Amino acid sequence: MSTEVAPIEKQKSSLPPLPMPMERVFDGPLTQEMLLxxxxxxxxxxxxxxxxxxxxxxxxxxxxxxxSLNVHLKNGQAINLSPAVDYPVNMGMACPKGWEALTPLxxxxxxxxxxxxxxxxxxxxxxxxxxxxxFCRRIKSIQQEHGNDSVAFLGTGQMPTEELAFLGxxxxxxxxxxHGDGNTRQxxxxxxxxYKQSFGFDAPPYTYNDFEQSDVFVFVGAxxxxxxxxxxxxxxxxxxSPKIIVVDPRHTETAACATDHLAIExxxxxxxxxxxxxxxxxNDWVDHEFINQSVNDFDAxxxxxxxxxxxxxxRESGIVQERQLEIARxxxxxxxxxxxxxxxxxxxxxGTRTAQAxxxxxxxxxxxxxxxxxxNSITGQCNAMGSRLFSNTTSLLGGHDFANEQHRQKVAxxxxxxxxxxxxxxxxxxxxxxxxxxxxxIRGLWIVATNPAHSWIHQERxxxxxxxxxxxxxxxxxxxxxxxxxxxxxxxxxxxxxxxGTFINSERRxxxxxxxxxxxxxxxxxxxxxxxxxxxxxxxxxxxxxxxxESVLKILARISEGQPCDITGITDYQMLDERGGIQWPYPAQxxxxxxxxxxxxxxxxxxxxxxxxxxxxEPQGMPEPASEAYPFVLMTGRGSAxxxxxxxxxxxxxxxxxxxxxxxxxxxxxxxxxxxxVTHQQQVLIESPRGKMTxxxxxxxxxxxxxxxxxxxxxxxxxxxxxxxxxxxxxxxxKDCAVKIAPA
Ligand SMILES: Nc1nc2c(c(=O)[nH]1)N[C@H]1C(S)=C(S)[C@@H](COP(=O)(O)OP(=O)(O)OC[C@H]3O[C@@H](n4cnc5c(=O)[nH]c(N)nc54)[C@H](O)[C@@H]3O)O[C@H]1N2
Ligand SMILES: Nc1nc2c(c(=O)[nH]1)N[C@H]1C(S)=C(S)[C@@H](COP(=O)(O)OP(=O)(O)OC[C@H]3O[C@@H](n4cnc5c(=O)[nH]c(N)nc54)[C@H](O)[C@@H]3O)O[C@H]1N2
Ligand code: SF4
Ligand SMILES: [Mo]
Numbered sequence: 142m143s144t145e146v147a148p149i150e151k152q153k154s155s156l157p158p159l160p161m162p163m164e165r166v167f168d169g170p171l172t173q174e175m176l177l178x179x180x181x182x183x184x185x186x187x188x189x190x191x192x193x194x195x196x197x198x199x200x201x202x203x204x205x206x207x208x209s210l211n212v213h214l215k216n217g218q219a220i221n222l223s224p225a226v227d228y229p230v231n232m233g234m235a236c237p238k239g240w241e242a243l244t245p246l247x248x249x250x251x252x253x254x255x256x257x258x259x260x261x262x263x264x265x266x267x268x269x270x271x272x273x274x275x276f277c278r279r280i281k282s283i284q285q286e287h288g289n290d291s292v293a294f295l296g297t298g299q300m301p302t303e304e305l306a307f308l309g310x311x312x313x314x315x316x317x318x319x320h321g322d323g324n325t326r327q328x329x330x331x332x333x334x335x336y337k338q339s340f341g342f343d344a345p346p347y348t349y350n351d352f353e354q355s356d357v358f359v360f361v362g363a364x365x366x367x368x369x370x371x372x373x374x375x376x377x378x379x380x381x382s383p384k385i386i387v388v389d390p391r392h393t394e395t396a397a398c399a400t401d402h403l404a405i406e407x408x409x410x411x412x413x414x415x416x417x418x419x420x421x422x423x424n425d426w427v428d429h430e431f432i433n434q435s436v437n438d439f440d441a442x443x444x445x446x447x448x449x450x451x452x453x454x455x456r457e458s459g460i461v462q463e464r465q466l467e468i469a470r471x472x473x474x475x476x477x478x479x480x481x482x483x484x485x486x487x488x489x490x491x492g493t494r495t496a497q498a499x500x501x502x503x504x505x506x507x508x509x510x511x512x513x514x515x516x517n518s519i520t521g522q523c524n525a526m527g528s529r530l531f532s533n534t535t536s537l538l539g540g541h542d543f544a545n546e547q548h549r550q551k552v553a554x555x556x557x558x559x560x561x562x563x564x565x566x567x568x569x570x571x572x573x574x575x576x577x578x579x580x581x582x583i584r585g586l587w588i589v590a591t592n593p594a595h596s597w598i599h600q601e602r603x604x605x606x607x608x609x610x611x612x613x614x615x616x617x618x619x620x621x622x623x624x625x626x627x628x629x630x631x632x633x634x635x636x637x638x639x640x641x642g643t644f645i646n647s648e649r650r651x652x653x654x655x656x657x658x659x660x661x662x663x664x665x666x667x668x669x670x671x672x673x674x675x676x677x678x679x680x681x682x683x684x685x686x687x688x689x690x691e692s693v694l695k696i697l698a699r700i701s702e703g704q705p706c707d708i709t710g711i712t713d714y715q716m717l718d719e720r721g722g723i724q725w726p727y728p729a730q731x732x733x734x735x736x737x738x739x740x741x742x743x744x745x746x747x748x749x750x751x752x753x754x755x756x757x758x759e760p761q762g763m764p765e766p767a768s769e770a771y772p773f774v775l776m777t778g779r780g781s782a783x784x785x786x787x788x789x790x791x792x793x794x795x796x797x798x799x800x801x802x803x804x805x806x807x808x809x810x811x812x813x814x815x816x817x818x819v820t821h822q823q824q825v826l827i828e829s830p831r832g833k834m835t836x837x838x839x840x841x842x843x844x845x846x847x848x849x850x851x852x853x854x855x856x857x858x859x860x861x862x863x864x865x866x867x868x869x870x871x872x873x874x875x876k877d878c879a880v881k882i883a884p885a
Pocket of ligand 1: 393
């Protein structure tokens with residue numbers, strides 16, 4: 142695949158007029174005074190669709206729950222918000238991040254102009270025209286010297302679907318890149334791979350109403366009480382006095398509310414889950430009718446799990462034999478059993494097989510396609526699902542396959558492009574792109590709305606690689622993120638609340654975003670930035686129909702036709718607004734219009750024979766287990782409901798900062814602390830073979846002996862983590878490496 146790269150000078154002479162709408166950037170010079178007080182000059186005011194004193198509802202921009210928030214405007218300014226009561230997701234509830242969602246917009250480190258620098262040094266403000274000329278000139282020159290594939294992009298599950306699709310289509314079909322990935326790799330890649338292999342398509346089957354219908358819940362490696370508090374509220378509303386089984390090495394907030402907590406050894410889930418399957422099969426506690434009709438490979442699976450004897454499972458997972466039987470019995474006796482998993486599973490070096498061990502339990506017991514059941518992966522970021530289906534990274538737009546000629550032709554036809562502009566295979570995964578920098582294959586990187594200098598695994602190596610690039614572009618709402626501070630070119634982006642688009646939440650619901658505030662200074666929506674890039678690159682014509690977010694959703698709907706995620710029945714934004722969001726699938730013909738819908742009610746899956754597959758494998762030991770020199774297993778994850786990831790946004794709110802510990806802490810078991818001579822809140826040094834950090838000791842039995850836990854929100858944590866990945870999903874295994882601890 143090749144896209145001819147014309148020198149920038151040649152293109153400039155034939156530039157068509159700038160794409161509209163370009164907000165205010167090109168309609169007159171902005172003075173310093175205007176940049177400092179945009180509201181005074183009408184620049185922060187809400188334009189277009191909303192009345193100056195309106196209250197309007199829109200979907201939250203943090204987690205994948207997708208709560209709807211009412212935003213209250215006064216004199217054209219968004220001044221406050223409250224949870225929507227009539228939305229099927231949150232029904233009047235919101236968590237602290239949602240309540241504080243406007244605060245991160247008004248921060249003095251927001252980017253107000255593009256900045257040109259040299260690896261983050263000597264940054265100086267430039268105008269958009271210079272920024273775009275530099276962007277195109279530098280990237281084209283790298284591509285000319287080292288080939289089109291020497292430049293790659295990284296996107297995010299935190300941009301609207303329309304922007305994600307624009308980035309992916311522009312980079313791959315317009316600029317000739319092959320490699321692009323996103324932070325969704327750090328998060329959902331395992332669930333995607335597991336579902337594709339087991340069900341034939343990446344399709345989380347549930348609807349949130351299942352939280353209220355189950356009589357038995359099994360949460361594996363998930364801490365919804367902290368990470369998905371409004372989903373957890375719905376569990377608490379369940380009227381059936383459900384049994385709640387939590388499988389987590391730590392006694393988390395969620396585990397504290399459970400009826401059964403299985404504090405397993407880290408990374409022993411497969412052993413436990415196969416052991417449970419064996420007990421269910423040996424006692425004939427399986428659903429033969431469902432298996433015969435809808436599931437392949439049962440006999441092989443039944444044979445495979447025989448090796449997971451109760452003794453072995455106890456030895457490997459630490460769960461005693463009677464407990465194993467009790468838990469299997471609970472699953473058997475439940476009428477509506479739902480299985481849920483999140484990062485304790487996805488972020489594992491055998492994550493895909495672990496997720497499938499959960500899926501297998503649901504399949505053999507027939508707990509799928511009925512209310513209150515399912516093998517349910519909870520997504521993480523507000524638009525992780527949009528990223529999975531429409532970012533044009535691992536799959537071709539709309540959950541299609543790059544390697545499939547018919548799929549390429551179909552997408553090319555809808556977009557009116559030559560199919561030869563579409564790569565014939567998915568590009569490299571995030572980790573392989575990073576390694577590509579190391580061996581000189583990747584020399585330019587365009588990072589949009591993610592902060593890898595904090596969040597990528599084995600951080601020192603990650604930062605070294607980012608610094609090695611010939612050209613690093615970072616497009617972010619803030620100038621001060623760890624990654625923005627390494628950029629050669631920084632592009633200031635508008636944020637949630639400052640643009641339109643849609644997110645797809647965990648239950649496959651498309652929800653609407655609105656523009657309730659104007660971005661500061663000359664910051665532009667990511668959408669407008671992509672329009673500008675297309676224009677300056679010389680492919681504006683190719684994206685002539687991509688005039689605004691809503692028009693892109695219509696294009697994506699056409700692409701989705703006939704896919705499991707068919708959304709051809711969604712005609713416009715107004716429809717999403719009026720219906721309280723719409724779950725996929727929603728085809729133009731024969732759509733089920735129920736506001737809450739689950740998949741697989743007919744027992745048919747997406748493989749050609751319409752059956753699901755039971756997939757299984759031998760469990761493996763941790764590549765870096767605790768040892769004499771490094772006697773603890775380090776787990777990482779979410780610290781509190783008030784902190785979001787690398788804290789660029791939530792770190793801006795004074796209200797939220799009262800709800801968590803500002804300085805890094807590490808959870809240590811009292812017995813271990815005593816042995817180390819460490820007291821509560823004493824500063825300790827945590828060291829792995831790769832790096833170290835200091836943290837204050839939080840002495841608590843919740844973490845278990847010989848294990849420690851550090852929240853991911855503290856930047857230094859990925860100094861410690863070990864670069865290892867699931868072989869099928871390439872998702873980083875963030876929750877297992879060996880460390881030692883000593884008083885600092
Ligand atoms: N407040 C807040 N909410 C968030 C986020 C945030 O940053 N802040 N981020 C969002 C995103 S993107 C995501 S992906 C989700 C993540 O949501 P979760 O996955 O629920 O959160 P984590 O804390 O990363 O991991 C969950 C649990 O896995 C456990 N665990 C570790 N190792 C193992 C193991 O080997 N086996 C098992 N069974 N469990 C293990 C940890 O102890 C932890 O309690 O949260 C979303 N919601
Ligand atoms: N040790 C450890 N590391 C982890 C994890 C873990 O459990 N343990 N979890 C992993 C997981 S699941 C995830 S999802 C990742 C998250 O890792 P990141 O994606 O790196 O984290 P964020 O802080 O959400 O970064 C989002 C960035 O986008 C910017 N931004 C926000 N909105 C916009 C916008 O509209 N436009 C633009 N252009 N920029 C915007 C923000 O300022 C911020 O810099 O971390 C991963 N890293
Ligand atoms: S639970 Fe998630 S979507 Fe709901 S308000 Fe909190 S962060 Fe926003
Ligand atoms: Mo995530």
